[in-house]
Amino acid sequence: xxxxxxxxxxxxxxxxxxxxxxxxxxxxxxxxxxxxxxxxxxxxxxxxxxxxxxxxxxxxxxxxxxxxxxxxxxxxxxxxxxxxxxxxxxxxxxxxxxxxxxxxxxxxxxxxxxxxxxxxxxxxxxxxxxxxxxxxxxxxxxxxxxxxxxxxxxxxxxxxxxxxxxxxxxxxxxxxxxxxxxxxxxxxxxxxxxxxxxxxxxxxxxxxxxxxxxxxxxxxxxxxxxxxxxxxxxxxxxxxxxxxxxxxxxxxxxxxxxxxxxxxxxxxxxxxxxxxxxxxxxxxxxxxxxxxxxxxxxxxxxxxxxxxxxxxx
Ligand SMILES: [Zn+2]
Numbered sequence: 001x002x003x004x005x006x007x008x009x010x011x012x013x014x015x016x017x018x019x020x021x022x023x024x025x026x027x028x029x030x031x032x033x034x035x036x037x038x039x040x041x042x043x044x045x046x047x048x049x050x051x052x053x054x055x056x057x058x059x060x061x062x063x064x065x066x067x068x069x070x071x072x073x074x075x076x077x078x079x080x081x082x083x084x085x086x087x088x089x090x091x092x093x094x095x096x097x098x099x100x101x102x103x104x105x106x107x108x109x110x111x112x113x114x115x116x117x118x119x120x121x122x123x124x125x126x127x128x129x130x131x132x133x134x135x136x137x138x139x140x141x142x143x144x145x146x147x148x149x150x151x152x153x154x155x156x157x158x159x160x161x162x163x164x165x166x167x168x169x170x171x172x173x174x175x176x177x178x179x180x181x182x183x184x185x186x187x188x189x190x191x192x193x194x195x196x197x198x199x200x201x202x203x204x205x206x207x208x209x210x211x212x213x214x215x216x217x218x219x220x221x222x223x224x225x226x227x228x229x230x231x232x233x234x235x236x237x238x239x240x241x242x243x244x245x246x247x248x249x250x251x252x253x254x255x256x257x258x259x260x261x262x263x264x265x266x267x268x269x270x271x272x273x274x275x276x277x278x279x280x281x282x283x284x285x286x287x288x289x290x291x292x293x294x295x296x297x298x299x300x301x302x303x304x305x306x307x308x309x310x311x312x313x
Contacts, residue, residue, distance in 0.1 A: 012058035040073035044221035112174030116142030241308035249301025
């Protein structure tokens with residue numbers, strides 16, 4: 001009998017299986033995008049023979065089993081082989097920085113800060129910058145730019161800096177990487193000063209990734225969980241963080257084309273379809289998407305954003 005799998009969000013133990021891949025198949029998906037994972041990075045799979053995607057029968061949250069977070073070598077491989085793996089700007093950064101300026105934030109803590117892209121922006125607005133990341137190469141790069149960055153988890157940082165809190169805490173595209181997202185959210189919320197703000201972004205599970213399911217970033221050891229707006233709302237309620245704003249990026253025509261083309265190619269690569277998708281069909285669907293001006297009313301982009309406020313003491 002199959003071993004029961006526990007939901008990473010609500011701890012319910014009944015799930016529906018959606019898909020599964022072997023580690024070798026995940027490696028081939030990365031190869032398609034020009035990334036070769038080294039032996040040390042492949043150790044992230046911890047000898048698992050198959051990775052299974054589940055949907056919780058109680059709350060609908062989607063996650064993978066076994067829980068296989070990427071190790072430092074895995075992220076170093078991505079940082080060196082993927083162009084702009086750590087973005088210098090993004091719509092999430094702009095939303096958070098506008099908020100920080102409006103609310104008069106003195107300092108910020110960016111969890112999973114990478115090489116400091118958001119911290120650069122925050123410092124340019126006169127905000128004191130702090131960050132945490134587990135990739136040693138990224139930490140060194142952020143420190144070299146003068147940011148106060150530590151190779152640490154939020155939990156370990158909170159323990160060693162007792163009571164330290166910040167006007168603004170951010171976590172851009174981080175929560176989907178961590179093995180225990182509820183604990184991560186709890187630790188992030190603890191670092192927010194009373195009356196301060198928490199801004200989180202995650203890949204949009206109900207946007208483009210609904211059909212771009214084989215994009216390798218969406219599989220372990222990169223992402224361990226998939227997120228919907230309702231999941232982010234529930235986390236806020238559970239941790240007494242007031243919801244301020246939830247939103248999603250628009251989906252551009254170029255992303256529609258890329259997702260349709262590469263999803264078909266990847267299905268073909270894994271032997272799930274006989275031939276690659278026709279260029280004409282992809283172009284026609286992209287044309288229709290653009291012609292119907294879908295990006296203005298369908299919020300199907302790549303990221304979901306959540307902004308919470310911690311009640312004043
Ligand atoms: Zn659940």
